[in-house]
Amino acid sequence: MKILLTGASGLVGSAFAQAATRRGHHVIGLVGAYTGNVPGLAEKRPLDLTNEAALTAVVLETFPEAIVNCAAVAEPGQCDADPARAQALNVALPEQLARLAHHLSAKLIHLSSEQVFDGTSAEAYTVKSPVKPINLYARQKAESERLVLAAAPALAITLRVPLLSGNSLGAQRSIHERLFAAWAAGQTPQVYTDEFRQPCTAGNLAELMVELLERNDVRGVFHWAGAELLSRHEIARRIRTHFKLSDSAAPLAAITRAGDPRAASKRPARLGLDLKPLAGVVKTPLETFAAQLDQFIIPPACRAWYFSV
Numbered sequence: 001m002k003i004l005l006t007g008a009s010g011l012v013g014s015a016f017a018q019a020a021t022r023r024g025h026h027v028i029g030l031v032g033a034y035t036g037n038v039p040g041l042a043e044k045r046p047l048d049l050t051n052e053a054a055l056t057a058v059v060l061e062t063f064p065e066a067i068v069n070c071a072a073v074a075e076p077g078q079c080d081a082d083p084a085r086a087q088a089l090n091v092a093l094p095e096q097l098a099r100l101a102h103h104l105s106a107k108l109i110h111l112s113s114e115q116v117f118d119g120t121s122a123e124a125y126t127v128k129s130p131v132k133p134i135n136l137y138a139r140q141k142a143e144s145e146r147l148v149l150a151a152a153p154a155l156a157i158t159l160r161v162p163l164l165s166g167n168s169l170g171a172q173r174s175i176h177e178r179l180f181a182a183w184a185a186g187q188t189p190q191v192y193t194d195e196f197r198q199p200c201t202a203g204n205l206a207e208l209m210v211e212l213l214e215r216n217d218v219r220g221v222f223h224w225a226g227a228e229l230l231s232r233h234e235i236a237r238r239i240r241t242h243f244k245l246s247d248s249a250a251p252l253a254a255i256t257r258a259g260d261p262r263a264a265s266k267r268p269a270r271l272g273l274d275l276k277p278l279a280g281v282v283k284t285p286l287e288t289f290a291a292q293l294d295q296f297i298i299p300p301a302c303r304a305w306y307f308s309v
């Protein structure tokens with residue numbers, strides 16, 4: 001299948017390029033500022049995705065059978081810092097891609113976030129739970145879900161995905177990479193003991209995305225995540241233990257949301273996702289956190305520090 005991939009240099013996009021190519025697909029990847037190699041791409045093209053005319057030209061020129069949208073301003077803080085840019089990437093872009101997919105009769109996968117929920121429920125959120133975003137990033141994601149569904153109802157799959165783990169191209173994007181960078185810089189990362197996420201690797205999500213593109217019976221909004229709901233503190237502690245780092249070499253400051261008033265207004269507390277109806281129907285396995293840990297590599301820039309402690 002010929003696939004046009006946006007955000008090919010990102011955590012998910014780079015994992016998707018490799019997963020799709022392993023399955024024999026032809027992936028044309030669009031990147032923004034990233035200038036390095038992206039393994040798995042048949043072709044890499046730089047393109048500013050806020051340039052609607054240029055994007056339309058590339059889509060019509062490549063005429064893909066599927067479009068996969070992994071581009072975004074994926075950090076809530078960055079959305080707050082530049083709301084207009086975030087609106088262009090997180091809302092206008094997916095809507096444009098859905099319109100183009102509709103015109104081409106191409107399949108579309110768009111990525112949304114667990115953060116469309118407010119995190120106050122003790123129960124896992126189902127695909128039918130009402131969305132209630134509490135930050136700008138999440139409001140934009142919720143809006144993108146509606147627009148994609150409206151523009152390409154018969155062709156689009158939107159996946160709400162969790163905090164993602166794995167190895168990024170720049171080795172600075174995912175949870176363990178950020179912890180390593182902080183420890184190597186002599187810092188003590190602060191991690192909430194009462195904020196819960198259900199992580200999976202970008203690689204596992206990428207495998208699911210490829211599987212869904214290869215099927216013809218799945219359309220709409222779905223959830224995907226890992227097998228376990230863990231506190232951020234537990235996630236960090238297990239990363240430290242996995243790499244056999246001592247408490248003194250890799251310190252963690254356990255903090256609570258109660259002690260941080262900003263947390264309540266901006267950060268959903270508990271984001272468990274009910275994975276029905278996908279789980280049990282797809283072949284892609286759910287990942288335990290232990291299985292995720294086995295895939296993490298020590299970021300190259302932190303290796304000298306790692307061997308010195």
Ligand SMILES: NC(=O)c1ccc[n+]([C@@H]2O[C@H](COP(=O)([O-])OP(=O)(O)OC[C@H]3O[C@@H](n4cnc5c(N)ncnc54)[C@H](OP(=O)(O)O)[C@@H]3O)[C@@H](O)[C@H]2O)c1
Nearest residue numbers: 007009010011012032033034048049071072074111163164
């Ligand atoms: N990471 C997570 O924990 C997480 C959790 C939930 C949902 N998600 C969602 O999953 C999707 C993928 O996230 P991710 O973590 O893989 O993102 P990421 O690593 O931050 O990558 C973002 C990608 O968007 C590209 N991009 C941004 N602005 C661009 C522009 N103007 N023109 C061209 N490309 C541009 C970047 O390209 P360059 O780097 O080349 O500029 C990069 O490839 C997003 O929709 C995100 O909201 C992620």
